[in-house]
Amino acid sequence: MANENTTYINYLIDMSQSGRQRGFLELCEINMRNVFTVVYRLLGDIKAAKKITVKTFLTAWGEIKEFPRHKPFLQWIKGMAINFAMDELEEADKNRNTKLSAPTDADEVEFLGYQIKQLPLLEKTVFILHDLEGYSYSEIQTFFPNLIEDELKTILIQTRQQLISKLNL
């Protein structure tokens, strides 16, 4: 999914681990768009995505000394962001009483975006991580340790079919 850390990224990690915020902020800037994108895709709301992205980077700063050096930094920080976003989704699902109304004059791509937003937590996460973020089944499994890869695959196929039927293809 993610590439290896470059010399520069490793240098910034060293700086951050020695407590220098400047180095960490540079890491934030480099990885911001990727992290924000996955969080936004999961939450579908700019304000909530901003909140979770900021929370992710602040948590990462607190845990930077424990960063596993063999891992690509982007993979590590995205993993953290996905977990936070899933918690937020779960909370939002509990409190949500009304369904979002379908956009009236949406084009086909907007309509697809709306349908993805409507998916339940598990289906949405598996679909976004696999089909939009390029995660493998084994990588997705780290977020759902109770499910085996075949189960994840079945969920993905069913989700795709559900979306295809909603789009009237």
Added chain:
Amino acid sequence: MTCEEVKISLHDYIDGSVDLISKRDIEYHIRNCEICKKEYQKLFIFFDRLKKLPFVIDPPKDILESVRSELLGMSESSINTSKKSLKDTLRILKEKDNQEKQVNKKSIVFGRLKTRKVLKAHVLKRRDKSNIRNTLLTLLPLFVIGIGYFIYDLQKYNYPWSVRSLEGNQKINGNNLQNDLWNPGGVLSTDEKARAKVNVPNIGIIEVGYNSALILEKAKEGSNSIVMERGSIRVVNSTNMPSLTIKVGVHKILDRGGEFSVEADKLGNANINVKYAFVEIVFNDEHYFLKENYSCELRVGKEPGIPIHQNASDTLKNAVESFDELNGGDQALEKIIKSYRESDVLTLLALIPRVSQLQRQIIFQEISNHFPPPESITRAGIIRLDKDMLYKWWEEIEWQI
């Protein structure tokens, strides 16, 4: 394959995760089954539409500022917490001290009424105090030494490095400035229209070429280092004993005085060209030397390439390149031996550790014809790759070329 099997396998097929045989089976089935063909087309259109979703989403512009201010807030609150706890501790200690003073006062006023027990407690307290005093006196010299070392170490700091524009505007940490100071941790970068000159205290100057990015890792007397991310630099020393290290990928280039240039790409591959004196290259704790008028290639994960003289013939250059690429090769070696000139002898010497024992004997003889080894260097020593002997011979030849 049945239609049901194909319907499930279609997802793997479109993900590109089926083996060749299944792929052929599915394709054959789709061509001959209208229902499955329609299923495939639906999936195809679906993924086509999915591709139109934005690849990345731009975050709100103030998001980085939010992280920055939250981080600052975190460090301030931790300072405040520690200040608060320090205040609390001081307050508790003060209260205790006052209580003790009150007790002592009472003891003095009613001195005659002091029991043996109270007196004993006083003696013990005095003993404690004298123990603390003794400990403090023992620690005092260590404290003084520590402070002295701190001041001495502070004097060794060798920054900031001043940066002046030669053309266009260079950037330091992303800020566009014509003249600036470069501190450790800072990133100096130039674009395709900018060049800069860095004045390195106690060392000399570094000219930074177009499209370069450098990080000042350390600036201290005895150990200055920069990480070269990409681009080109020319180092000109004003001292014979510089202490500058340039890190390119996994290689370290140690400045040994004189003048040299380095060109590096983003991946960590580089070319070093020495104009005057020599440089030392470190790879996997092994040291390699590059003399003036010689150049060599650095490749990621590989030991430095064979050094080549700037006036070497094209035949020799091609043969060395081919030897480096193939990591050996009898034909390339034969061409090198046939086409080298006296000024290329250091190329031959660098080949010795990379060829077979038999070939080492031939190279030994070739070099000896031009520069006979001194008594301390033996044929057997060179053949068994004695590091000291190889270096001594290099030194012996280096000043004669």
